[in-house]
Amino acid sequence: MKELKKQWKNGEFKGCYLFYGPETYLIKNYEKALTDALLPPGAEMMNHDIFQEKRATVGAILDAAQTLPFLNEKRMITVRNSGFFQKGATKDEGEKLVEYIGQLPESVCILFIEEKAEKSNRLYKAVVKNGEAIEFKTPGEKELATWIKKECSKNGVTIEGSGVQFFLQMIENDMESIERELQKLLAYKGNNGIVGINDIKEICTPSLEAKVFDLVRAVAEEKPEKALSIYRNLLLLKESPYMVLSLITRQFRMILLSSLLSEDGIPNPQIAEKLEIREFAVKEYIRQAKRFSKEEWQIALEDCLKTDLDIKMGRAAEGGAVELLIMKYSSKALK
Secondary structure (H helix, E strand, O other): OHHHHHHHHOOOOOOEEEEEOOOHHHHHHHHHHHHHHHOOOOOHHHHEEEEEHHHOOHHHHHHHHOOOOOOOOOEEEEEEOOOOOOOOHHHHHHHHHHHHHOOOOOOEEEEEEEOOOOOOOHHHHHHHHHOEEEEOOOOOHHHHHHHHHHHHHHOOOEEOHHHHHHHHHHOOOOHHHHHHHHHHHHHHHOOOOEEOHHHHHHHOOOOHHHHHHHHHHHHHOOOHHHHHHHHHHHHHOOOOHHHHHHHHHHHHHHHHHHHHHHHOOOOHHHHHHHHOOOHHHHHHHHHHHOOOOHHHHHHHHHHHHHHHHHHHOOOOOHHHHHHHHHHHHHOHHHO
16 A cells, blocks of 8 residues: 555555545545645635535546546545445446446546445446555554554554553554543653653553443453442443443453454464454463353353344343343352
8 A cells, every 4th residue: 555655645645546445544545645745735625525415426427428628637526425335226327337437538537436446346447457456454453553552652652562452452443542641641752752651541542442341341250239330430431331241242252252263273363363353362262261261251152142122122221130140150150
């Protein structure tokens, strides 16, 4: 992806691009870089058409593409969330663009921005053939750690490896959240000093997943008072008991799977990649797994699914059912 920015700085552009994936921070970053390279200051108003969702019709896009740029080499068309690259009625609409994508005039550049894209889609293949399709995923733990350290260094602040890991454990797993919380930390520290774990605890807003991570750790360590305290604080913050149950279920599943994969001799980085979680989480899950036997974790997971079903069927009130589950598995009575 870094090569793209080099190409754009050198004035090398494809006729069309597709940016897609969950990492909106990176998409926005590359969208801005492309826009700035194509449209110098003063050229945006007359040479940039933006179509979003229902406004993104083939007719409107073709009309814009056939309009010559005004006092600029290129015209830019940005198409957001059109649905052209997924199943559904809009996919059929998008296929009308397939032939045109192959004969785009040199005076236009079309940028499609989508949440998802099917690689079997005809328009997707046309973009790949005549332009470039880039999937933006959240970088891995090592890449994020390097980026965080560089951002801190730019501001005259130092953060150690343990601090970076703790910071990543606390924050939502997307770069927009990471960047927002990092800016809060940098503003707090000023332009000097070392960011420590206490600073992170003081300033950063922990994600719901991080709180449930702590809750499950308390369960595994057989600390019912702490587990219930975290749960009740979540309810005070208006979090749904059902959402908390979903995250507990997911973490129980990750604990069991991490343990089984580790026993098969698979290294932690590969487990993290396979389960699509961070490496520090794998280490913690494997540690927690040792608290109970595999059979007990399996029963606990089945209990979560049964509680979920009981809530859906109206056989249990969600708040009390989740609290009972937490009590059961954080109590020494389990063993």
